[in-house]
Amino acid sequence: MRLMTRTRIVYALFAAVIAVSGWAINSPYYLQILTFIGINTLLALGLNMLMGYAGQISLGHGAFYGIGAYGTAILTVHWHLSPWLALPVTIFAVILVAFIVGIPTLKLSGYYLGMGTLGFGMIVNILFREWSSVTGGASGFVGIPSLELGPISFASAKNYFYLVWGFVILSFIVCHRIIHSRVGRALRAIHDGEKAAAAVGVDTSRLKLQVFVLSAVFSALAGFLYAHMVFFISPESFSFIASIRIVTMVVIGGMASVWGSLLGASVLTLLPEWLHAFSEFEMVVYGLILMLIMIFLPKGLTRGLLDMYERAGKKNDR
Amino acid sequence: MTGNVQPLLQITSVSKAFGGIQALTDISFSLAGGTITGLIGPNGAGKTTLFNLISGVFPPDTGKIIFNGNDIRNKKPHQLVSLGIARTFQNVELFDSMTALENILVGQHTRTRCGMMGSILRLPWVAREEQNARNLSMELLDWIGLGEQTNAKSGDLPFGWQRLLELARAMASRPKLLLLDEPASGLNIVETLRLGDLIRKFRDQGVTVLLVEHDMSLTMEISDRIVVLDQGRKIAEGAPRDVQENTEVIAAYLGTPKKIDD
Numbered sequence: 001m002r003l004m005t006r007t008r009i010v011y012a013l014f015a016a017v018i019a020v021s022g023w024a025i026n027s028p029y030y031l032q033i034l035t036f037i038g039i040n041t042l043l044a045l046g047l048n049m050l051m052g053y054a055g056q057i058s059l060g061h062g063a064f065y066g067i068g069a070y071g072t073a074i075l076t077v078h079w080h081l082s083p084w085l086a087l088p089v090t091i092f093a094v095i096l097v098a099f100i101v102g103i104p105t106l107k108l109s110g111y112y113l114g115m116g117t118l119g120f121g122m123i124v125n126i127l128f129r130e131w132s133s134v135t136g137g138a139s140g141f142v143g144i145p146s147l148e149l150g151p152i153s154f155a156s157a158k159n160y161f162y163l164v165w166g167f168v169i170l171s172f173i174v175c176h177r178i179i180h181s182r183v184g185r186a187l188r189a190i191h192d193g194e195k196a197a198a199a200v201g202v203d204t205s206r207l208k209l210q211v212f213v214l215s216a217v218f219s220a221l222a223g224f225l226y227a228h229m230v231f232f233i234s235p236e237s238f239s240f241i242a243s244i245r246i247v248t249m250v251v252i253g254g255m256a257s258v259w260g261s262l263l264g265a266s267v268l269t270l271l272p273e274w275l276h277a278f279s280e281f282e283m284v285v286y287g288l289i290l291m292l293i294m295i296f297l298p299k300g301l302t303r304g305l306l307d308m309y310e311r312a313g314k315k316n317d318r
Numbered sequence: 319m320t321g322n323v324q325p326l327l328q329i330t331s332v333s334k335a336f337g338g339i340q341a342l343t344d345i346s347f348s349l350a351g352g353t354i355t356g357l358i359g360p361n362g363a364g365k366t367t368l369f370n371l372i373s374g375v376f377p378p379d380t381g382k383i384i385f386n387g388n389d390i391r392n393k394k395p396h397q398l399v400s401l402g403i404a405r406t407f408q409n410v411e412l413f414d415s416m417t418a419l420e421n422i423l424v425g426q427h428t429r430t431r432c433g434m435m436g437s438i439l440r441l442p443w444v445a446r447e448e449q450n451a452r453n454l455s456m457e458l459l460d461w462i463g464l465g466e467q468t469n470a471k472s473g474d475l476p477f478g479w480q481r482l483l484e485l486a487r488a489m490a491s492r493p494k495l496l497l498l499d500e501p502a503s504g505l506n507i508v509e510t511l512r513l514g515d516l517i518r519k520f521r522d523q524g525v526t527v528l529l530v531e532h533d534m535s536l537t538m539e540i541s542d543r544i545v546v547l548d549q550g551r552k553i554a555e556g557a558p559r560d561v562q563e564n565t566e567v568i569a570a571y572l573g574t575p576k577k578i579d580d
Contacts (some may be wrong), residue, residue: 174438181437181444182423182430182451189413189424196411199373201399201428201491209433 008040011173020164022158031157033273037228038164039222040265044249045171045258046218051247052255053179054211055191056106057114060121061093066128066238067094068223073141073233074134083147083228091220098216102209109194121243128235140234142198147228154228159288164225168262169316171218187211188256219246252293254300267293324387326351326526327372327495332381334367341367343550345381349495354517354527354543356558358534360570363547365530366408366499372528373405373497374398386494398429404493408500410480414473418464418483421472422455425490458486461514478509485516495526502533514540538562546570 004092043065050056070091075081081089105116132170135141147154147163153162178184189197195205198204227233236242245268253264271289275282295305325348334342342364349355351445357365371378374395383390388401414420430451432444459465462482467475472483481501488496498517502510514536521527531537537558545559546554548570554561561567 014356177440178434178437181440182432182448183434183437184428185416185424188416188420188428192413192415193411196407196413197424198395199399199405199407199411200487201396202424203394203396214434265463 003268007176011169011176014172015169018162018169021163022161026158028157031161033269035157035161035164037266037269038161038168039226039229040246040249040269041168041262042164042171042218042222042225043092043246043291044253044261044265045168045175045220046215046254047246048110048250048253048258048261049175049178049187049218050140050211050215051250052257053191053259054185054208056109056212057247058117058212058215059114059240059243059247060101060117060119060124061215061219062238062240062242063121063124064094064098064219065223065226066124066233066235066245067097069227069233069238070135070141070223071220072224072227075142076145077141077143078134083145083224084149087221087224091217092225094216094220095213098213099209102212106205106208106212116317118240118243121240125235125239128238135235138235140232142232144231144233146231160229164229167221167225171221172258179258183207191256197236248290251291252290254302254304257300257302260300260302267301322369325349327528327567328382328384328388329368329372330382330384332365332368332378332383334371334376334378341353341550342371342378342547345550345552347548347555349526350519351494351526353542354521354522354540355531356537356544357528357530357547358537358544359547362549364550365547365572366545367550369405369497369528369530373403396428399493400491402494403497404488404495404497405497406484406488406501408480408503410477410484411458412472412480412484412487414471416472417469417470418459418475419452419455419468421483421487422458422490423437423451425487426451426454428491443476455490457472458490462486478505481505481509481513482516485513489520489525493525495528496520498527498529498531500531501529502531502536510536 001206021034022031025034043061047058047061050058068090071093072083075086076083105113105120108116129138131137134277139257147160154157154163186197186202186207189200189202194204207210223238226237249264249268250261251264252267253262254260271286272282275285278285293301299307323428327349329348330346332342332345333340351458357368372374372383374390374393377391385398385401385403390398390401393401413424416424419423430447432447436444456465456468459468462485464479464483464486472480475483477502481504482498485498485501501517502513505513510533517527517529517540529537529541541558544554544556544558545552546561546564546567553566554564557565
């Protein structure tokens with residue numbers, strides 16, 4: 001019980017920090033970067049449920065991210081649907097795709113699951129690039145409308161910031177609740193030992209499929225928010241590289257940690273911005289930093305920093 | 319054998335081959351409810367194969383396995399748990415990143431029903447179910463003497479305790495049939511004695527136990543019946559004392575003495 005109230009305080013603080021940031025920051029540039037962090041956090045959080053908790057890798061989540069973005073683009077521009085109607089339709093489509101893809105691929109494990117999902121991601125990306133009549137092809141999709149809700153327009157950077165982070169908080173609560181439940185325990189059980197999980201009665205294939213679909217929905221939501229923020233999407237944003245970036249966020253931030261997803265997304269969004277100073281060496285320094293984090297904090301930033309803090313605390317006790 | 323009482327588990331003419339190797343040939347026996355049966359035999363006798371058939375790891379090539387009136391030949395391991403079959407592993411398979419309490423909670427997976435939606439909405443019945451599961455887990459931990467270790471990571475516990483924890487996890491599903499794969503391996507004498515007591519207590523609560531074990535003293539002491547396998551065939555079955563005196567069994571373990579005049 002005491003633990004529950006503590007979590008509530010943490011989430012209330014988190015919401016307060018977001019509210020204050022939105023109120024205090026007026027530069028559209030910073031607001032936009034923070035909003036991108038929010039979108040990336042949704043991506044990382046979704047994949048973390050699959051990778052960090054259930055222990056199943058996916059190198060194809062960029063595809064779900066893309067289907068979310070292209071789905072709403074097609075529905076709102078070609079079909080003239082309201083974005084708020086396009087969102088559930090897109091999510092439904094992603095659930096369907098995730099089911100169809102998940103049933104055969106989740107029979108694989110380890111490297112083979114990685115390869116299977118990688119292949120799926122590539123096929124979807126080729127679809128985005130080559131199906132020009134619908135997706136706009138390699139030159140991209142233009143003219144995606146901005147979001148509105150009654151009198152509130154989300155065209156302003158500040159309102160969009162609130163919208164995205166509102167979704168982030170909601171997703172955090174959803175994930176937190178799943179993790180600390182019978183389902184969450186079963187997921188971690190699969191991670192620790194699939195054979196043993198089945199032997200205590202967990203329907204491992206069904207649960208793996210469920211969490212795969214759940215993580216795809218998070219990616220699609222992120223894609224929706226991305227499309228209506230930038231109004232222009234192109235296949236590169238959802239390529240193989242995008243899938244790898246999501247995996248990197250999870251690993252750098254910390255597997256099996258909701259806050260790790262936030263941290264990983266922040267680092268991977270902010271680093272490229274800060275590293276512009278290195279101009280042509282940007283990617284070299286970027287890669288170097290990721291390598292150093294992995295060498296010195298192999299469990300990711302969250303766990304690594306907590307361990308350091310605990311060690312420091314023990315030293316002071318003596 | 320058991321008169322007109324329906325046995326809990328009935329195995330009839332079961333055979334299984336892996337490629338060219340005949341692992342089990344025409345095995346038949348049955349387990350009466352509320353008994354402890356020891357399954358013994360030299361290495362390579364087919365004990366583990368039989369064990370895996372019963373726990374649903376793979377189906378038999380021919381023959382029938384009837385549990386509590388259900389044909390369980392093509393059931394998956396997780397389905398068998400809901401029917402009432404729980405098992406432990408030869409090399410303890412706990413969920414190492416989870417606490418002792420959480421391990422037992424996962425053990426109650428089939429007895430609880432909160433799903434993805436239930437956990438997100440956290441309805442009142444979910445909270446009640448969770449509380450009940452926790453209470454029962456605490457009881458089980460106390461019962462096996464690990465009540466103080468509730469929040470210890472199971473991977474950090476000494477090996478003997480891990481064995482007990484795995485046993486408690488299996489019992490958390492409230493099984494009718496408990497399959498134990500070499501539960502005494504890696505335990506010292508004191509721990510083995512405690513294990514024997516626990517298994518007897520399970521039986522006294524009405525749980526039927528099938529035990530694969532190398533430790534002969536334990537098997538002979540706690541089993542009501544013994545089934546002996548050798549090279550994939552059943553060579554003897556009966557009360558421990560009778561089996562120990564069976565010449566075929568002695569031959570299987572020690573080899574046939576060569577007659578001097580041969």
